[in-house]
Amino acid sequence: MNAPKVVVVGSGPAGTRCAETLALAGLRPIVIDENSNNGGQIYRRQPENFVRTYSQLYGSESDKAAAVHSDFDSIRDKIDYRSDTLAWAVSENTLFAAERGRSVEIPFDALVLCTGASERVMPTLGWNYAGNYSLGGAQIALKSQGCAIGSNIVFMGTGPLLYLVASQYIKAGANVAAVLDTSTVWDSLAALPKLLAMPSMLWTGLGLIKTIRAARVPIVHGVQPLEITGSGDAGVNAVTYRDKRGHAHTLECDAVALGYHLRSETQLADLAGCAFSFDRRSRQWIADIDDKSRGAANVYMAGDGARIRGADAAEVSGRLTALTLLLDLGYAVDEKEIKRLRSLHARYERFANGVTRAFPWPIEHVRNLPNDAIVCRCEAVSVGELRDASRGKQADEINRAKAFSRVGMGRCQGRFCGIAAAEIIADATQTPLAEVGRIRSQAPVRPLPIAVEQ
Amino acid sequence: MNGARFTRLAEQDRQTVTFFVNGQAIEALEGDTLLVAILAAKDHVRQSEFGDGNRAGFCLMGSCQDCWVTSESGERIKACSTRIVAEMRIVTETVNLK
Numbered sequence: 001m002n003a004p005k006v007v008v009v010g011s012g013p014a015g016t017r018c019a020e021t022l023a024l025a026g027l028r029p030i031v032i033d034e035n036s037n038n039g040g041q042i043y044r045r046q047p048e049n050f051v052r053t054y055s056q057l058y059g060s061e062s063d064k065a066a067a068v069h070s071d072f073d074s075i076r077d078k079i080d081y082r083s084d085t086l087a088w089a090v091s092e093n094t095l096f097a098a099e100r101g102r103s104v105e106i107p108f109d110a111l112v113l114c115t116g117a118s119e120r121v122m123p124t125l126g127w128n129y130a131g132n133y134s135l136g137g138a139q140i141a142l143k144s145q146g147c148a149i150g151s152n153i154v155f156m157g158t159g160p161l162l163y164l165v166a167s168q169y170i171k172a173g174a175n176v177a178a179v180l181d182t183s184t185v186w187d188s189l190a191a192l193p194k195l196l197a198m199p200s201m202l203w204t205g206l207g208l209i210k211t212i213r214a215a216r217v218p219i220v221h222g223v224q225p226l227e228i229t230g231s232g233d234a235g236v237n238a239v240t241y242r243d244k245r246g247h248a249h250t251l252e253c254d255a256v257a258l259g260y261h262l263r264s265e266t267q268l269a270d271l272a273g274c275a276f277s278f279d280r281r282s283r284q285w286i287a288d289i290d291d292k293s294r295g296a297a298n299v300y301m302a303g304d305g306a307r308i309r310g311a312d313a314a315e316v317s318g319r320l321t322a323l324t325l326l327l328d329l330g331y332a333v334d335e336k337e338i339k340r341l342r343s344l345h346a347r348y349e350r351f352a353n354g355v356t357r358a359f360p361w362p363i364e365h366v367r368n369l370p371n372d373a374i375v376c377r378c379e380a381v382s383v384g385e386l387r388d389a390s391r392g393k394q395a396d397e398i399n400r401a402k403a404f405s406r407v408g409m410g411r412c413q414g415r416f417c418g419i420a421a422a423e424i425i426a427d428a429t430q431t432p433l434a435e436v437g438r439i440r441s442q443a444p445v446r447p448l449p450i451a452v453e454q
Numbered sequence: 455m456n457g458a459r460f461t462r463l464a465e466q467d468r469q470t471v472t473f474f475v476n477g478q479a480i481e482a483l484e485g486d487t488l489l490v491a492i493l494a495a496k497d498h499v500r501q502s503e504f505g506d507g508n509r510a511g512f513c514l515m516g517s518c519q520d521c522w523v524t525s526e527s528g529e530r531i532k533a534c535s536t537r538i539v540a541e542m543r544i545v546t547e548t549v550n551l552k
């Protein structure tokens with residue numbers, strides 16, 4: 001029997017641990033990542049000619065970053081690693097990829113999707129101006145390029161990344177005008193019992209707040225973002241928000257970093273035939289995964305691409321998924337190890353549920369967005385146009401509303417507007433959010449460079 | 455054209471690389487992405503096709519597609535996911551066709 005062909009998409013913490021476990025069992029997995037380097041989002045590597053140390057780059061997580069990088073390096077000759085390779089479609093046991101300008105078809109016996117997460121964003125009036133960036137984008141500018149997104153920056157949204165990236169900017173010497181959080185202090189208190197599942201992580205989080213406060217940067221809880229002002233020519237010049245007492249405030253700035261926690265990158269899973277269910281806790285659609293981490297017959301999922309559980313959980317989930325896959329393929333596996341990893345993962349899960357509770361998606365703010373706010377940045381569709389299209393055409397299902405309004409039809413395929421658009425349609429048509437559905441994924445999952453040879 | 459959008463905070467002792475935006479020579483640093491190279495000198499990389507003004511990218515991770523620029527020879531390039539190369543010639547002032 002030939003060794004089974006396993007393809008792992010993603011070389012972040014989940015993909016790294018998955019590939020490592022498969023390689024140590026004697027398989028030679030193909031590992032694909034569209035980035036030029038391994039490490040994923042959290043342990044993103046800087047270009048070779050940069051000289052910052054691990055502790056400068058990854059702070060409290062530097063030992064883990066170093067371990068993930070060096071363990072990946074040590075299996076390089078046992079895996080078939082293809083960087084700069086975008087997996088853009090899946091069908092019938094074949095993965096379609098664009099490998100450095102060349103189109104390739106990769107047959108597989110099993111596929112493991114470790115595709116990670118991207119930002120969940122709430123639109124705000126004026127978020128289409130130049131100078132608005134996702135929080136993750138702001139972090140990438142700093143981590144992999146040593147740059148700040150502006151010279152006076154407002155951080156607005158909610159979630160752990162809001163505090164993490166703001167504190168990283170402060171440590172790097174950037175000028176941070178304020179951290180504006182839509183969540184309230186009550187949200188954090190309500191989440192506390194679950195957050196205590198991982199005291200060390202809670203401690204790290206409190207450390208971030210300390211760093212921000214020590215720099216005398218104001219942290220405001222319970223805000224309602226009103227407007228990002230500016231001009232089409234010069235971009236952002238200020239942020240206006242309402243505080244919890246109802247007073248409006250304006251802060252001058254030349255850049256805004258926006259983000260409301262994360263969403264799983266699930267397009268490939270969708271194309272591979274995985275089923276999805278609506279998750280009430282996070283108000284998102286998540287892939288149905290069985291107890292073997294399978295989303296479809298031979299399609300496995302691990303890390304934040306399956307469930308938003310954070311980087312440490314992603315490592316555990318990558319290992320666990322590899323072990324259950326090996327078991328399915330008939331390899332002998334240490335079942336005790338599977339048990340141990342499962343119970344560790346359950347603790348991370350409890351903590352992650354606490355994070356979701358502490359930083360809720362601001363439903364009311366989304367539903368109350370003004371008509372003139374842009375909801376889809378790709379196609380410049382306004383909230384009013386979306387409301388009209390969904391009411392007028394009775395389009396209470398998102399793919400129908402998409403056809404009428406062009407929301408989600410643009411180049412990002414609804415990655416950055418789909419969640420907010422569904423909320424607005426649900427409100428405009430008085431439909432339960434779960435019934436509005438989710439935008440169907442289409443190949444290619446990201447636009448291909450035109451130069452890709454067929 | 456207005457000033458720089460991005461501020462360099464670290465890693466500034468790198469070799470410089472000269473490239474061209476709308477015919478004007480600009481110095482970037484080796485290891486920059488094309489997006490950073492442009493925004494360390496200018497405040498946008500393209501105009502929205504829908505008339506709502508200039509754009510300067512959003513996600514920096516290849517997902518949002520807001521940073522496409524065009525080379526003088528007409529090739530479309532995703533600026534946040536492309537490493538700067540000396541002598542690259544970029545146009546940011548034409549309306550991108552989809």
Ligand SMILES: Cc1cc2nc3c(=O)[nH]c(=O)nc-3n(C[C@H](O)[C@@H](O)[C@H](O)COP(=O)(O)OP(=O)(O)OC[C@H]3O[C@@H](n4cnc5c(N)ncnc54)[C@H](O)[C@@H]3O)c2cc1C
Nearest residue numbers: 010012013014034040041042087116136303304310311314
């Ligand atoms: C921008 C951003 C920044 C973050 N920063 C932090 C942080 O500093 N600290 C923290 O604790 N958490 C952070 N997170 C949360 C983060 O997701 C971690 O929990 C962790 O990185 C998850 O690991 P993962 O392996 O599941 O996914 P990731 O680390 O996201 O890795 C996924 C990998 O898959 C690749 N990929 C995805 N789709 C394709 C495709 N179609 N073709 C080819 N390759 C593909 C990506 O390039 C990426 O390298 C961040 C999230 C985002 C979106």
Ligand code: FES
Nearest residue numbers: 511514518519534
């Ligand atoms: S900035 Fe989002 S794809 Fe380049």
